[in-house]
Amino acid sequence: MDGWLGVLIMIGLGIGFAGVMVGLSLLLGPKNPTPEKLAPYECGMAAVGDARERHSVKFYLVAMIFLLFDIEVAFLYPWALALRDLGWPGFVQIVTFFLILLVGYVYVWRKGVLDWGPVSSRVRSQRPKAA
Amino acid sequence: MFNSAFDAIVPLLCVTLAALASMSAEAFRGKGERMPIGGLGIVGLAGAAVSCVLLWNRNTSSFGVIVADNFGLFVTMTLIIVGLLTIMFSSQVLDLHDLPRGEYYTLVLFAIAGMIMMATANDLLVLFIALEIMSLAVYVLTGIRRDDQRSSEAAFKYFLLGAFSSAFFLYGIAFTYGVTGSTRLDRVGTFLAAQSMADNPLLLVALGLLLVGFAFKISAVPFHMWTPDAYEGAPAIVTGFMSTGVKAAAFAAFARVFLSAFEPFSADWAPVVWVIAAATMILGTVVGVAQSNLKRMLAYSSIAHGGYLLVGLVAANQVGKAAILFYLLAYAVTNLAAFGVIAMLGARDRANDELRDYAGLWQSHPALAALMTVCLLSLGGIPPTVGFIGKWYIFSAAVGSGYYGLAIIGVLTSVISVFFYLRVVVMMYMAERDGAPALPRVGAVGMTALAIAIFAIFYLGILPTAVLDLAAASISTIF
C-alpha cells in the first residue's frame, strides 16, 4: 500500500493545483465580456449559423465505412505479433481476409460513396450510357 | 481438394464466393443494366449442395472449429433448399417493388453462409460470429423496403432485440470459456462430463445465458415479442426466408450445443426447456387464433412450430433428435411455400396480406388457392402431408421419453391450430370477393418453385422413409 502513497499525493497535488488556478482567475480576473469574446473561436472567422444543423448523409456514410475498415485493421496487430509462428498459412489467411474486404471496398467505391463532389458521381454513372 | 483441412468448409466457401461474386457484379453493373445475379446465387448454392453430397459420411473437420458431420450437412442441405426456393420466389417480388437486386441476393447469400456456418460450427466463438453474419444480413433484408415505414420499423425492432439477445448469448459464451477454459464444443463437453453443477455455480449462469440467447433466436416464449412485428413488417418473402432459415440454423446450433457439449447437465436444463416448450406451443396457438393479418397469423404459427421442435429437444432420444432434423426440413419447405404465395400475391401499393384479401382466391387463382391449401394443411399437420409425419415423430419421441404432458399439449395445440389454418382455406373457397382490387398474376419461376415445394410436401408426407433414414444416420455421428 505504501507504494501507492506517492501516486495519491501526486493526484491530490494535480487536482489541487488546477482547482486553485481556476479559482484564482475566477476571483481576481477582470470580467468584461463582449460578443466577440464569447464566440467559440475568438480569433478567426466569425461563426456562421448554428452548429446544430443538418449534415449531408455523406458524412454518415464515410464515418461508417471508416469505422468498419478501421476495425478490420485491428486483426493485423495480433497477426503481426504472431507473424513468424504462423508462417505462410497465416499470411495466406490474412491476405484472404483482406481480399474479401477489398471486394467490399470496390463495391463502396463503384457505388460512388467515396465521390465527394456533388456532380462528379452523377457524371460518372451517366457516362457509360452516353458512350 | 479432398482430404485437406479445408474439406469441411467447402459448402460454406461456395456460398460465400457466390455472395462475393454477386456483390462484385452489382458493383460493376451499369445503370439500368440487368444481370442474372440470382442465377449466380443458384450456381453457388448448387455447388454447396454437390459438396454436401460428397462430404456425406466422411465426418471431416476444418481447423477443429467447423465440422462437416452428417448432422451439420443435413441442416446445410435444408438451408440450401431454403436458399434456392427463396431466390426463385424473389425475382418477381424484386421487380414489383423495384428493390435493389444485387444487394438483395448478396444479403440472402451472406445470410445463408452465416446459417451454414452456424449449423456446422464446433466452437462457441465461431457460432457467435456465424450468428451475427446471419443476423446482420437478415436485419437489412427485413428493412430492404426503405420507402415502407412498416419495413423499417420491423427491421429496427428485430435489430434491437436481436442485438440485445446476442449480447446475452455472448455473455454465456464468456462464462463457459471462463469455467471450462475453451470455447471448443468438444473440449467443453469433455470438461463438463467430469463435473457436476454443484462444483461451479458459474456454469449455471452460463447455461442460463446461452439458453436466453437461443430462445430469442428461435422466438420461444417468453422471448418471442419481436417475432410478430418483425414478421408482419418485413416483405413477405423475407419473412418466409427468416422464419425458415434463421429458425433452422438456430435450432441446429441449439441442438448441437445443448445435446452434445451441455448434455451432461440435461437434468438441469430439460425442465426449463420443458416449460418453455409448453408455453411456446400454447401461446403461439392461442394468440394465433385471434389474428386477422395472414403474415401475423403465420408468425404466431411459426412460434408454435418452434415449440414443437423444442419438444423434440427435451425428449432427446434417438427418435427425437432425428425428428428435429426431419421437422426442420418439413417446416422449412412448407412455411416458405406459404410465404411465397403471400409474397407473389402482393401488389405494388398494397401487401394483400390481410385475411379478407384471400376471399374468393379460388375463383381468381384456382391453382394458387390449391397450393396454399396444401401448405396450410401441412402446417396444421394433416395427412398425407409432410407436416403430419413431422409432428407424428416429434410426439412419439416425447411419449417414448415419458414426456406425456408435452405430447398431450402438443396434440391439443395442433388441433386448435388446424382451426385457424382452415379459416384461411374456408375464406379462399367459400367467401366472395367484395370489391377489393384484383390480385396480381404470378410468374413462371415462382410457380415452378411452388410446384417443387408442393411436390416435396407430398413426397415427404407419403414416402418419408428415405429422408427419415438420412436424418437418423445424421444424428448417429455426433450425439
Add this chain to the structure above:
Amino acid sequence: MIPLGHYLIVSAILFALGTAGVFMRRNLITILLSIEIMLNAVNLSFVAFGRAQGTVDGQIITFFVMTVAAAEAAVGLAIIITLYRHRESLNPDAFTTLKW
C-alpha cells in the same frame, strides 16, 4: 494482482447497466449505445478470464467481438436513419405502426 472476482463484478455491473439502459432509455441512439456497453462488459469478462487462465485466447476473442460490435453499430445506425426519415423522431414510443 486484482482477483478475478473483482473483474467479473465490474463486468456484471456494466452488463446490468447496459440492460437497464435498453429498457429505460427513450432515444434509439442511446439504446444502441447501451447494447454496445453490454458487449464491452462481456469483453471485460473475456479478458479477465483469459488472464486468469494465463492464455491470450480471451484477448483474441475480444478482437472478434469488437469487429462484430462495429458491424452491428453500422447496420443499426443505418436502420435508425431510415426510421428517422419516416417519422422525424428517435423516440421508440413513436413507432407504433406495428403493434408492439
